[in-house]
Amino acid sequence: MAEETESNVAIENLAAVIGECRKCPLWENTHHAVPGEGNPRAGLMLIGEAPGKQEDLTGRPFVGRAGKLLEGLLSGIGLTRDDVFIANIVKHRPPGNRDPRDEEILACTPYLEEQIRIIRPKVIVMLGRHSSRYILSFLPVEFDRITEIRGTVYPALLFGHPVRLIPTLHPAAALYNPGYRESLEEDFRIIGRELAAAGNSTRQD
């Protein structure tokens, strides 16, 4: 079996497990799990916080207005959704879009970690404070506000594979804030450069 097929199957099998998961109460009153989607051998993985209303209704990540903004940012560095893998740190929508709780993040992040192990991205972009805090907890990096660290490139060894970790703002925060939007565009230029420096955007090995 070719590796591409193995990665596809592994991601799909994991999505099926996530769809049946009851490890925390977040699944209650949701329509769909939102495991994540995209290229299972992507060089670039983007990690948001949690599904919102549109994502819950469709089972797909970043499909609302923030998703459109994200697609525009990807387009600016020559990529589409099909080139990357997009996921969240929790896979079911928190009620009323509240922040995910520590125990929910603890219950759910083994799925994200497994996705990272399967995909082995060269660059991981953390969209917003929650995913940045979680992923950077593997490094000795602490911060109070995402604006302190956004656009910084952290080379790391994550689950045995070299990767560049780049925190940035959550696209939803930029919907009504032109200054944040400029910051996101600036950070995506850095992301494009780092991805190019890391080689082909899709894993070939």
Ligand code: SF4
């Ligand atoms: S949020 Fe994660 S841990 Fe909680 S039920 Fe959904 S998939 Fe399971």
